Amino acid sequence: MSQIIYLDNNATTAVAPEVLEAMLPYYRQAYGNPSSMHSFGGELAHDIEQAREKVAALFNAQNTEILFTSCGTESDNAAIRGVLEAYPEKRHIIITRVEHRAVLSLCHHLENRGYRVTYLSVDRQGRLDLEQLRLAIQPDTALVSIMYANNETGTVFPVDKIAEVVKERGVIFHTDAVQAPGKLSLDTQRLHADLISISGHKLHAPKGVGALFIRRGTRFVPFLIGGHQENGRRGGTENVAGVVGLGRACELVLEHQSREREHLGRLRDRLEQGIVRQIPEVLINGDPEHRTASTSNVSFSYIEGEAILLKLNEYGICASSGSACTSGSLEPSHVLRAMGTPFTAIHGSIRFSFSRYNTEAEVDRVLEILPKIISGLRDMSPFWTQFKKKK
């Protein structure tokens, strides 16, 4: 296989060399347990606190407001279940139809446990109606959980305005911000969410570490119960190397943020413009005005996504698709369906997502290969033949 062109950074990212560098000592020499009485282990607690400070800086928050977890899914689970347990009399949750599985499946599960869940819909561009949210809040609403940026389309929800609506009614607001770091501000002085989830491996830290911001004063019952780690809010020996890596990765995000956003946006626009110029019958999915700079979700009508991915894979190009055939189930992307995207377009949807390590040359290489793949598959498609005849 030729050189890899990795355009699937919403799925996971490369560990930054600086991050790996920061982590290695904790695997080699400093393998102690931070809870130990001896200094060999015990002193690692300081390193954890330093990392916490760096993560807190990303949120413009205090150290005590940061909880380390094992991944984005754990952060979401801890946030939602932690709040529900703290308010046992409240039985209602509000989320959206386009949430990540970590929130969506959990809420389906909670429905079977007797909770009521309101699933807010989105419009054709994937936008929410804040009035609908306002009307959905009930006296026993425990929690509103709405993502910051959508992992499939990059559509950004106005979480600051959402927070206003939710906080006005005294309800807890959680946002899954796993796709946000590096692309959107997480300044909690301006974004008034009570809980915010992030995941290490989406921001050039390794897999197996995540964090949850818990605003001071938020009632929260620990999700993982065990030792006294994390101030008694999460049992389990700390993933010291992972936590240190996450700290370093957050530091890099803050350092590169403005330059990076511009870089990502330039790559995305170059790709989209090239696609639209060279390939007929394409559809760019998502809210064109409020989208993360890193994400491009494009539908190639009349052909199927898995076939496109298999062909791209032959050239070492990594992307993903919302097609039914790639999901393992027979259902195409719940996000695109919630947006009312036509079925022809959902099956042929491809998501390209960029990171700071991608280059214009890589985009140009994709633009050289992609049109041939699309026209080859369309020549094979009965619907493309039909469509051309109609024209």
Next chain:
Amino acid sequence: MWDYTDKVKKHFFEPHNVGEVLDPNAVGEAGSLVCGDALKLSLKVDPKTEKIMDAKFKTFGCGSAIASSSVLTDMVIGKTLEEAARITNRDIADELGGLPQEKMHCSVMGMEALEAAIANYRGQAAPKAEEEEGAEVVCKCFGVTDRKIERAVRENNLSSIEEVTNYTKAGGACGSCHWKIDEIIQRVRETMNAPRSPESPKPLTNLKRMQLVQETLDREVRPELRKDGGDLELVDVDGKLVKVRLLGMCSGCQVADFTLKALVGRKLREFVEPDIVVEEIRE
């Protein structure tokens, strides 16, 4: 990432017989744009010998859909219509060196398009699933009838809802037809078992049956229910009628009836006897 055989890959990356034959005298279509895969098969049949002289396909779909179509054209060229009519979805999958379970429906689509093309040649209307006389659409999401499910179960020896979904797509979306699919599986499997096993095992004694039922419930059913905070107890075994009571989260649950039919019934029929009937006792 799907685990495709080399042959599937070969037929996907370099498909044979793409396109439409000139002046076809048999055309068959299967699948739909909404479902995510569709195949249009065109044949040139020699009217004297009824031999398929040429075959071409156009397919909208994933890697295995395209590979199934390509290999199908290879398989039918040179065969008479009568020979071609005997090709089953399993033959198509076997010819490809196998397909992932979740992709078996691609081979079913190939078989359906071939049948439609043969019917078209004979001047019969293509057997459109929804319009089959007396057939009932079981899966409304994908428009799959009981006939199609029955056939898939019989020809591929399927025994679970998941398998039926893999082969026909039925039940793959909203899931509200799962209990119906389960009933069809039971019904078809009973007729399959009867004539095929002349030396059926000795009938169980009441005591043995009770033992087996209790064991099966403890091993196969209760752990599943407990996962969801529920449980069940065996109340009585009256011949082949098994009475159970749901406990915990399961009792009074709206899907209780479904739970019983789908899980308890299936497991007991699988591990105890094929004609066990389950009843829920409510107090």
